[in-house]
Amino acid sequence: MTGQxxxxxxxxxxxxxxxxRAWYMVFVLILVSVFAYIxxxxxxxxxEPIKADFGISDTQISLLLGxxxxxxxxxxxxxxxxxxxxxxxxxxxxxxxSLWSMFTMLCGTAQSYIMLxxxxxxxxxxxxxxxxxxxxxxxxxxxSRRLPLAFSVFxxxxxxxxxxxxxxxxxxxxxxxxWDLAGVPLIGGMKPWQLVFVIVxxxxxxxxxxLLTVREPRRVHRGEADDSTPxxxxxxxxxxxxRGFYGNFYLGMAGVVAINYALPAWIPSHLIRRYGATxxxxxxxxxxxxxxxxVAGVLLGPFVDRxxxxxxxxxxxxxxxxxxxxxxxxxxxxxxxxxxxxMALVFASxxxxxxxxxxxxxxxAIQIVTPNRxxxxxxxxxxxxxxxxxxxxxxxxVAMISDNVLRDPVRVGEALAIVCIGASMLxxxxxxxxxxGFRAMRAAL
Numbered sequence: 056m057t058g059q060x061x062x063x064x065x066x067x068x069x070x071x072x073x074x075x076r077a078w079y080m081v082f083v084l085i086l087v088s089v090f091a092y093i094x095x096x097x098x099x100x101x102x103e104p105i106k107a108d109f110g111i112s113d114t115q116i117s118l119l120l121g122x123x124x125x126x127x128x129x130x131x132x133x134x135x136x137x138x139x140x141x142x143x144x145x146x147x148x149x150x151x152x153s154l155w156s157m158f159t160m161l162c163g164t165a166q167s168y169i170m171l172x173x174x175x176x177x178x179x180x181x182x183x184x185x186x187x188x189x190x191x192x193x194x195x196x197x198x199s200r201r202l203p204l205a206f207s208v209f210x211x212x213x214x215x216x217x218x219x220x221x222x223x224x225x226x227x228x229x230x231x232x233x234w235d236l237a238g239v240p241l242i243g244g245m246k247p248w249q250l251v252f253v254i255v256x257x258x259x260x261x262x263x264x265x266l267l268t269v270r271e272p273r274r275v276h277r278g279e280a281d282d283s284t285p286x287x288x289x290x291x292x293x294x295x296x297x298r299g300f301y302g303n304f305y306l307g308m309a310g311v312v313a314i315n316y317a318l319p320a321w322i323p324s325h326l327i328r329r330y331g332a333t334x335x336x337x338x339x340x341x342x343x344x345x346x347x348x349x350v351a352g353v354l355l356g357p358f359v360d361r362x363x364x365x366x367x368x369x370x371x372x373x374x375x376x377x378x379x380x381x382x383x384x385x386x387x388x389x390x391x392x393x394x395x396x397x398m399a400l401v402f403a404s405x406x407x408x409x410x411x412x413x414x415x416x417x418x419x420a421i422q423i424v425t426p427n428r429x430x431x432x433x434x435x436x437x438x439x440x441x442x443x444x445x446x447x448x449x450x451x452x453v454a455m456i457s458d459n460v461l462r463d464p465v466r467v468g469e470a471l472a473i474v475c476i477g478a479s480m481l482x483x484x485x486x487x488x489x490x491x492g493f494r495a496m497r498a499a500l
Contacts, residue, residue, distance in 0.1 A: 077196040080269045081205060084189045085212045087152060087262050090255075091185050092216025093223070094159040094178060095124065097255050099320050100224035100338055103327065104248040109168045113464060117454035120320045123172045124179035125446040129439045131183035136435025137287070139187040140428050145271045148188040149263045155181035156259025163245060163252030187434045194422040194430065195272040202423065203357040203372070207415035214349020214411055217319055218342045220255070225338015227251045274427055290429045294436065300373075300424070300492030301433070305440040307376060307485030308417055310478040312445025313452075314383055315410045317474055319345060320450040322403045325468035330396040344404040352411030360416055372420035373486060373493045375413045380482030382409035387475035390468065399468065406475065424496040449474065 098105075102116050138147055158177030165171035189209065197205040228247050245253070294301050323337045332340075356375055363371035386409055389402035425433045456470035457463070 076270060077205075077272075080196060080272070081193065081209050083266055083269050084192070085209055085215075087148070087266060088185065088189065088209070088212035089216040089219065090258055090262055091152075091155065091182055092213045093220040093255050094155055094259070095182060096217045096220040096319060097224045097251060098162075098175070100221055100228065100323050100334055101248045101251060102324050103334065104228070104246070105171070108246065108248070109171075111168055112458060113454040113467065114451070114458050115168065117320075117451040119168075119172060119175055121316065121446050121448070121450040123175035125442050127176040127179035128183050128446070129442050131180040132187070132435040132438045132442075133432065135184040136187045136431040136438075138431075139184065139191055139435075140431035143271050144188040144192050145266060145269055147184055149266045151181050151184040151188075152259050152263040152266065156256045156263075157181075159256030159259070160253050163249040163256070165249070183435075183438070186438050187431045190418055190422060190434050191427075191430050192272050195274055195427070199423055203360060203415055203419045206418045207354050207357050210353045210411075210415045210418065211350045213414075214353060214407070215346055218346025218349065221319070221323065221338050221342030221345060223255065223338075223342075224251055225333075225335040225342065227254060228338075229333075229335040285426075285428055287432070290432045293426070293429060294433060297424075297492060297496055300489050300496055301436075303485045303489035303492065304373060304376075304417070304420070305437050306444070307380075307482050307489060308413070308437070309441040309444035310480075310482035310485070311376065311379060311383070311410050311413060312441040313449035313478040314387075314406060314445075314475045315449075316446045317449035317453050317471060317478075318403060318406050318410070321453050321467055321471045322399075324464075325471060326396060326399060328465045329468055330399070332396060340400060341403065344400060345407045348404040348407040349411040352408040353414050356412050356415045359412070369497075370490050370494050372416045372423070373490055375416045376486040377483055377490075379409045379412045380479045380486060382412070383479035383482065384476055387472045387479060390475070391472035393468075420493060424493065424500065449478070 098120060102120075105111070105119075106113075106116055135147070135151070155178050158174050158181055161177065162171055162174040165174055190206075193205050193209055194202060228251060319341075322341055323334070326332045326337045326341065327334065359375050359378065360371035363374060368374065383406055386402050386406035389405065390399060393399040393402055421433060421437060422430060452474045453467065453470045456473060457467045461470055
């Protein structure tokens with residue numbers, strides 16, 4: 056991969072990599088990702104009514120928030136990632152949108168904890184193709200110079216989706232009981248939280264059709280000899296050779312993702328239990344602040360990278376994650392010390408800003424230094440790592456501390472702060488260690 060200028064790397068398909076079709080594709084993928092995160096995150100605001108109906112503990116709820124989704128998600132990720140490297144990414148993604156929408160609606164039909172757990176697993180398995188497919192499509196549609204901007208725009212979607220999930224979940228929970236649905240087939244006897252699942256799952260089928268208006272991008276090979284898909288053993292060997300970057304960076308970003316999932320999973324319950332807020336109040340207040348802080352963070356990521364570059368620092372794509380880790384630590388300490396609804400909301404929003412700050416930069420870093428036909432597997436391995444630790448451990452660790460150490464559900468905010476402090480320290484150490492490997496891989500391009 057040596058001996059090529061940056062211009063020769065970025066010249067292929069220049070017209071598709073800078074024009075309106077590329078940005079139209081980003082717009083559609085944003086819509087897809089927004090609704091994926093609504094389907095994934097709406098459960099966060101339904102914790103209290105589900106606990107009441109099924110008579111379950113915080114730990115059991117945390118398994119719905121984390122383990123049920125994560126287990127299926129990470130199991131399916133390597134398989135779907137390989138399919139993304141080999142096949143038509145647009146069509147693979149369209150099929151998965153339909154599947155995760157169906158399983159979200161099935162969550163609304165659950166009559167027991169086991170049924171809800173199984174449906175959440177279906178959502179997780181179906182969403183496993185979202186990141187490998189979208190990241191690969193975007194990378195093949197923009198030059199290396201413009202890729203961080205494209206990713207920062209696209210990666211607004213998760214924070215818009217999480218915010219809308221919180222806002223819509225709260226408002227729907229408040230309004231659904233006033234609807235007269237007694238004579239409506241199938242949904243007439245559903246409880247409010249069940250109807251929320253059904254309603255948020257419906258738009259996905261239309262999005263799958265909308266995605267078919269997007270062209271599958273032509274694969275662009277940055278400094279690579281050919282268009283063939285390498286054997287899986289070669290992909291694994293490449294990742295192992297560069298484990299100084301991949302290993303440290305993946306594990307470091309897992310700390311960010313642990314906070315990314317733990318904070319929105321438990322902040323609503325913390326605000327409701329500790330300060331007596333209603334689900335609708337928390338939905339609007341926290342959902343709006345989370346959306347604003349998340350979008351601001353992901354859009355400012357490229358600016359921080361450019362600021363570092365002007366100071367002669369050429370590893371900003373990774374260094375931003377280290378900066379975010381320190382900000383997350385401060386935010387978690389602030390949450391631990393908060394003594395009012397407003398202060399808790401401020402520090403939760405600050406945490407959202409910092410866990411969103413490195414998202415676009417991290418995606419760009421992985422995609423830029425990884426060969427094209429290896430990106431699906433590398434991305435899937437990244438998703439596997441950050442979700443096993445982040446989604447699998449983050450929300451559950453909070454619940455276990457709340458249930459078994461503090462032994463008081465009202466103190467869930469303290470448990471959340473403790474987990475976030477530990478995760479942020481992990482991020483700072485490991486992403487700093489990843490810098491050397493990243494610089495070496497980028498120099499070899």
